[in-house]
Amino acid sequence: MKTAICPGSFDPVTLGHIDIIERAATLFDRVIILVMTNSKKEAMFKTEERVNMIKRCIKGENITVDTYGGLLVNYAFENNADVIVKGLRAVSDFDYEFQQALTNKSLMPGIETVFLAASGKNMFLSSSMVKEVCQLGGNIEQFVSPEILNDVIKRCKGEKNYD
Secondary structure, eight states: OOEEEEEEOOTTOOHHHHHHHHHHHHHSSEEEEEEEOOTTSOOSSOHHHHHHHHHHHOOOTTEEEEEEOSOHHHHHHHTTOOEEEEEEOSHHHHHHHHHHHHHHHHHOTTOEEEEEEOOGGGTTOOHHHHHHHHHTTOOOTTTSOTTTHHHHHHHHTTOSOOO
16 A cells, blocks of 8 residues: 655645645645644644644545644654655746655655646645735635635735634
């Protein structure tokens, strides 16, 4: 059984993330969506909130959601994962993700990284862009799942609780 990890901060999960995850779920027996902390960014949503939003947006018998605060390769080893799946939007993504893939391979030779190209309609989409558009009063309906749209809008307006 091939297990893939789709890691990210998912702050918030976007339709671009969902597209990559759903496509990975057709390629691998088991997919773990791994909500991680990006030490370079201050999260808008708490880890538990991000997990909750992902679970509301993505359904699949072979998809689970988990969290981790350490090295991705350590999680992969502990969970018998074979592959790390990363979405690529542009050449600039490739430079960074390729460096990460090589680092991960150096730390854990048995792990592979698979890159999935973003669909054309999601080439520009990022969580940071969604938050910025939302905070400036723009319409984000085309960027996030309807299941979490109101939650993201409320948080962008400064509301602490969205439930």
